[in-house]
Amino acid sequence: MRGALFAFDDGLARLEDMFLIAAHAVIAVLVCLAVVLRYVFRSPFTWDQEFIVGLFTWMIFIGCSAAIRSKLHIRIESTGQLYARPRWTFMNGVGVAAGAVVIGVMVWAGLSNAIDTADTLTPMLNVPQALFDAALPISGMFLLVHMLRILLERGAAQVFRSSTEDVAEDVQ
């Protein structure tokens, strides 16, 4: 079970990374292309902004999920130092449990929102708004999988730990 979860998480991580590289490259190229078409050829796209913003939305939420594996998220770092003390270690578990509840509720709220907007079409691309709104709940599920993996593999103290805390600990 544990091995299957880790393998699934590794696969998810690879997919996320590939998506992020591709999405960021496509966004950068499209914005540059739009500049050339608008100011050089005076013939701008009509759909570019909507498509770019939609892709950008996915990039942010998937990136937000992927960032937890790279310890990039930002929190009050001194809490990590405080909860490393023996008397306070239980707070790591409390923080992770509360965080998982918040993200779980957010996934549910995001799914409700995506279902609500399934019939609403975007103005330029004429695609359901839910295609963009689904980024939040789907990436929230990915984030929960990553959190579970870190929790099982390295313990509660490591789930929300940032790389800055590693650097600070290294220095001290």
Place this chain on the structure above:
Amino acid sequence: MTLLLVLLTVLLLAGMPIFVAMIGASLAVILWEGIPLSVVAQRVTTGVQSFPLLAIPLFTLAGMLMNESGISERLFTFTRAFVGHIRGGMAQSAIVGNIFLSGISGSSVADCAATTRVFVPQLVRTGYGQGFAAALCASCATLGPIIPPSILMVIYAWQANISLGDLFWAGVIPGFVMALSMMIAVAIIAYRRQYPKDAAFSGSRLWVQFKRAFWALLMPVLILVGFRMGVFTATEIAAVAAAYSLIVGKFIYGTLKWSMLPRILLVTAKETAVILAIVGAAAPFSWILSIEQAPQLITAAIKDLTTSPWVLLLLLNGVLLVLGTFMETLGTMIILVPILIPVLNAFQIDLVHFGIVLLINLTIGQLTPPVGVLVFVAASISRTPMGRLLKELGPFLIALVAALIVLTFVPSLSLWLPRLLNH
């Protein structure tokens, strides 16, 4: 409002990432008020669906492409040829070099890492103390968010609904004032400790190094001129800057390889996502604050305390400096700005001027433990014991706080350039 702020504090103290804590506090209040929870999801999603915010990943990409092209070495060699001949010249060249580096990267942490890697070994080799060298490199990096382009400025301009071009231009003179204040501190220390100086100034050496660094030096100029023209949007300028960095790194300097691009794109995408997740989480948070009329209540409370904009700025400086010691820069800014904007408007404080004051306060916070990220980075890379670094940090902190006071109470230092260019 009280429930929202108490919950946010509790969740932050539970050790959650800022974006999770903000969403958690908003969800609880929404649930308490009987509003559908999907409103929070809708606000978070629409909060990031903004074309102007695309400037953030593109400026970050431009900065990282330049950094990976090895421009820091070229810039520092150029600045050493420029100021190396004065006493403590190598330390001075780190400060001047950071003025240019800040005009390219937009990230204080990246600037700090680059400066520490290049300078600390050289400074120690030529007789400077290791603690001094690391403290200097950490302090120089505070110029990053003040000198354009700056990611924090993009977010502040978006939050305060002001012109990003004005804010970028407003950061130029304050950046120089901060650099000057640190240079004075270094000059005094160098004179007292008799730190070394390089060979006499040579115009031909400066010209050779200028030519080596020319294409990197041109980038901030292109960005500011792009804003001055008033034709391009911030996102378009950021995209052009990214394309320019790629061309310079790949085809002019030849140091950037295609194989490096996937890693650069991945890192910048993740770094951007972390920032914008907080921006998205702030959308329902600010919405709740506004429906509960929090800004109006806070404005009224502050007006009971004082009616002077100068006293308010002094108070805000104190609060921001204290907050900066234990809160992360971006989180503090995103939480406070929606609350402060109506207060600042009521006191008729210019939002561009305040933006500069806010950013200086928060970047000084990056130098002070327990959340002094620049101190950690400089100490870690240079392998300097924390105690030795902190012991040498005092003069730099005094210099930066002095610059902050001057820039707070002389708004024309921030506003002169944008006003000149707007007329």
